[in-house]
Amino acid sequence: MLIVIFGQPLFALNANNELFYLLQANDVECIQVVGDDSIYIELASPLSSELNIANAINGPYNELVNPTTINGGTTILIGSLITQSNILWFYFFDPIDNSYSDTLSNIVLDVDPMNGGGIANLSWNQPYSSAFVPPSNSVYKVFQEYPAGTWTEIAQLPMGVTSYLDTIEICDDFVNYRIDWQWGGSCDFVSNVKGDMFNNNTPPDIPEIIQVGVDTASGFASFLWNIPPQQDVQGYVIVQNIGGFSVAIDTIWDPTVNYYIDFNTNVDSENYLYGIAAFDTCLNPNSNPPFFYISPPTPLNEFQKTILLQNEYLACEQINELLWNKYINWPEGVLKYELYVSQDNAPYQLLQELSPNDTSFTHENLNAFSTYCYLVKAIDGTGDRYSLSNIFCQEIAYPGLPDLLYLASLQVDSISNVSLEFYVESDSDIEIEGFNIQALYPNETDYITIGFVPYTDQGIVEFVDENTSADVLSLWYRIQILDGCGNNNFYSNEINTLFINVVTDDENALNSIAWNAAQGRAGDISGYAVYRVHNEGVEVNFYNGGANEYFIQDDLSEEWEKEGDYCYFIETIEENNPYGLFSASRSNEGCTQIDPRVWIPNSFIVGGSSPTFLPVFAYANVENYRMTIINRWGKTLFVSEDVFNGWDGYYKGNPVSQGVYIYVIELKDGFGKLITKGGSVTVFSNR
Numbered sequence: 001m002l003i004v005i006f007g008q009p010l011f012a013l014n015a016n017n018e019l020f021y022l023l024q025a026n027d028v029e030c031i032q033v034v035g036d037d038s039i040y041i042e043l044a045s046p047l048s049s050e051l052n053i054a055n056a057i058n059g060p061y062n063e064l065v066n067p068t069t070i071n072g073g074t075t076i077l078i079g080s081l082i083t084q085s086n087i088l089w090f091y092f093f094d095p096i097d098n099s100y101s102d103t104l105s106n107i108v109l110d111v112d113p114m115n116g117g118g119i120a121n122l123s124w125n126q127p128y129s130s131a132f133v134p135p136s137n138s139v140y141k142v143f144q145e146y147p148a149g150t151w152t153e154i155a156q157l158p159m160g161v162t163s164y165l166d167t168i169e170i171c172d173d174f175v176n177y178r179i180d181w182q183w184g185g186s187c188d189f190v191s192n193v194k195g196d197m198f199n200n201n202t203p204p205d206i207p208e209i210i211q212v213g214v215d216t217a218s219g220f221a222s223f224l225w226n227i228p229p230q231q232d233v234q235g236y237v238i239v240q241n242i243g244g245f246s247v248a249i250d251t252i253w254d255p256t257v258n259y260y261i262d263f264n265t266n267v268d269s270e271n272y273l274y275g276i277a278a279f280d281t282c283l284n285p286n287s288n289p290p291f292f293y294i295s296p297p298t299p300l301n302e303f304q305k306t307i308l309l310q311n312e313y314l315a316c317e318q319i320n321e322l323l324w325n326k327y328i329n330w331p332e333g334v335l336k337y338e339l340y341v342s343q344d345n346a347p348y349q350l351l352q353e354l355s356p357n358d359t360s361f362t363h364e365n366l367n368a369f370s371t372y373c374y375l376v377k378a379i380d381g382t383g384d385r386y387s388l389s390n391i392f393c394q395e396i397a398y399p400g401l402p403d404l405l406y407l408a409s410l411q412v413d414s415i416s417n418v419s420l421e422f423y424v425e426s427d428s429d430i431e432i433e434g435f436n437i438q439a440l441y442p443n444e445t446d447y448i449t450i451g452f453v454p455y456t457d458q459g460i461v462e463f464v465d466e467n468t469s470a471d472v473l474s475l476w477y478r479i480q481i482l483d484g485c486g487n488n489n490f491y492s493n494e495i496n497t498l499f500i501n502v503v504t505d506d507e508n509a510l511n512s513i514a515w516n517a518a519q520g521r522a523g524d525i526s527g528y529a530v531y532r533v534h535n536e537g538v539e540v541n542f543y544n545g546g547a548n549e550y551f552i553q554d555d556l557s558e559e560w561e562k563e564g565d566y567c568y569f570i571e572t573i574e575e576n577n578p579y580g581l582f583s584a585s586r587s588n589e590g591c592t593q594i595d596p597r598v599w600i601p602n603s604f605i606v607g608g609s610s611p612t613f614l615p616v617f618a619y620a621n622v623e624n625y626r627m628t629i630i631n632r633w634g635k636t637l638f639v640s641e642d643v644f645n646g647w648d649g650y651y652k653g654n655p656v657s658q659g660v661y662i663y664v665i666e667l668k669d670g671f672g673k674l675i676t677k678g679g680s681v682t683v684f685s686n687r
Contacts, residue, residue: 027043027044028093028104029185030187031105032190033190033193034190039106041076043075046072046073047067049093051093052092053089055090085191085192086109107124107125108192109123109178109191117199118198119166119202120196122164122166124179126159135184139157139158139181141156141182142154144175145177145193146173167202168198168199169200172197172282173198178194204279205295206277206278206295207236210225211223211304211380211387212273213307213389221261221274223276223304228295233280235251237297239274239276240272246275273303275300275303279295302329304327306387307376307389309391310324311374313396322360322392323359325359333356336355336356337356340376342372369396372396374392375391402425402426405423406493408581409421410477412470414567416588418465418477418497419465420479421461422479423459423460424455431483434452435482436452437449437452438477439475439476470497470588471588476497477497478492495585496520497587497588500514501590502591502592504593509560510557511553511566514550515587523577525573527545527573528550529571529584530552532566532567532568533566533568534567535562535565544573563620563621567591568591594619596617596619597617599616599617603683605683608686613646613683614644621668621672625641626665627640627666630663630664637656637661660681661681661682664677665677
């Protein structure tokens with residue numbers, strides 16, 4: 001064993017316990033134990049004295065004959081075969097002038113495993129005699145060897161303290177310790193190395209929860225904690241309070257992680273209470289979490305809870321009543337709540353600071369059709385910690401407005417009734433009493449209500465206006481909502497009827513048709529379809545005009561054989577309707593007639609080149625034709641209801657006498673009006 005002693009002028013005891021003041025040049029500097037259990041004694045000058053050794057302060061001392069000296073005699077080496085470093089040895093020098101040195105000892109460290117090997121109880125002696133007064137700033141340094149070959153300083157202790165308890169954070173392994181005394185000399189006293197088998201059976205501290213809240217980026221519950229001070233923390237068990245019980249919901253295998261997001265949460269409908277436990281590297285290989293060496297979870301009464309922000313929207317008053325729960329179990333309590341708002345995706349602004357006892361706020365004077373999003377921020381008593389609630393958004397609309405209210409078409413029938421067709425769509429229950437049907441008539445300055453339709457949730461709604469002047473002018477219509485709050489200031493789009501006007505040129509058998517533009521539709525009016533109806537027959541789409549075309553002429557000169565009553569109407573052609581609703585609007589019917597034309601001969605020759613009295617007709621209803629021939633005395637000579645059957649001048653098989661005869665021709669015009677034409681015809685004989 002090698003012992004090294006570093007000295008300075010000291011008071012000393014000789015073998016007879018007599019006090020001497022050490023004045024020799026070879027003062028002791030330090031005593032050190034080295035790796036092979038040898039002891040070094042380091043001197044201030046080369047050895048010029050006898051070295052005496054004993055294992056008690058009072059001896060008996062034995063002279064160490066011819067000790068090994070190195071470094072020119074300033075270092076004395078005592079091998080492990082002579083002394084053992086785990087035994088307390090006392091040394092002094094006996095100079096030749098009989099002035100003895102102070103008696104000094106090596107530092108002997110003892111290590112006792114306590115608490116089942118979970119704590120190392122270190123104790124050691126002071127390495128000086130009672131005559132030596134060490135410097136006031138001298139300290140003991142405690143070193144730990146783990147793993148083997150790696151020494152780490154774990155503590156510094158002042159003089160007078162000769163024990164230390166080290167809580168083990170190592171699992172089932174051998175750990176060594178040593179003590180270094182720094183007393184201010186040129187070298188330090190170093191104890192023997194002492195160790196034992198240790199096993200960490202002390203769990204880590206319960207992690208301190210900083211805050212539980214909502215991760216606004218992901219929209220899930222989250223919480224943050226402080227990492228325990230133990231170096232052997234291996235990970236964490238996330239605990240949730242479910243039904244009053246601590247339930248482990250997840251395990252984190254990274255000791256550096258201190259933030260957790262619970263992706264199995266719905267923070268918009270409920271709040272969540274969380275705690276946490278830590279586990280160290282001493283895992284029980286025969287079980288899953290929780291492990292054998294795990295801290296107890298956060299006590300239930302210290303769980304911290306997310307803030308659930310909810311809202312009661314008072315639609316009639318246009319008010320948001322915001323409600324939230326208190327944040328609980330911060331050690332310093334809640335300092336205040338801050339309520340933030342974002343309108344229509346604008347950056348969040350502080351709306352109101354509230355006291356720790358406030359859990360509600362009324363937000364008034366809201367803008368209709370805007371969307372407001374809210375966030376509550378709880379701040380703890382230190383002002384350094386905070387927790388965020390869920391984000392709650394509310395669209396401000398009139399109560400129960402449907403998702404779609406669209407007046408699609410107006411159809412005018414042949415008797416000028418206007419059929420309205422509008423669409424209502426809604427995804428949820430809404431509070432609407434119904435719909436007022438409103439019209440703007442030609443003699444009115446504003447819309448008037450002409451009817452009411454009870455609310456229907458969605459689909460096509462129809463209404464017929466039977467009191468109109470749609471055959472005179474274009475009319476305007478809209479739908480007014482009556483909501484559950486008594487408001488009536490929301491309307492559909494406004495659209496107009498198509499009005500058609502027809503003018504006839506009898507001479508040229510030409511009908512001129514004009515109409516107004518359709519307005520207020522959601523889509524694009526790409527054109528107009530023109531229909532003709534003859535004699536209440538089939539509707540014929542004989543022309544399609546462009547979007548800006550409002551006039552057309554219908555040439556009927558080739559239609560002379562047909563009666564002259566014609567009706568026309570217009571329908572819209574719509575494209576790009578955003579709702580996919582392409583109901584065509586229809587105009588009134590514009591009807592006209594080309595007056596019937598009759599060419600009647602004024603004479604004929606019986607048996608001559610034109611032997612028959614036969615009228616010729618155009619644009620007339622010949623199905624109702626009747627011709628009667630009467631002589632001057634009023635006697636009926638001939639009757640025909642066949643337009644192709646004329647009078648040949650005979651009566652009862654004999655030709656009539658030459659002279660003047662009366663004819664009466666009856667027929668109906670295009671509108672069914674009876675027309676009577678009478679006159680005379682001269683009959684000539686060919687004899």
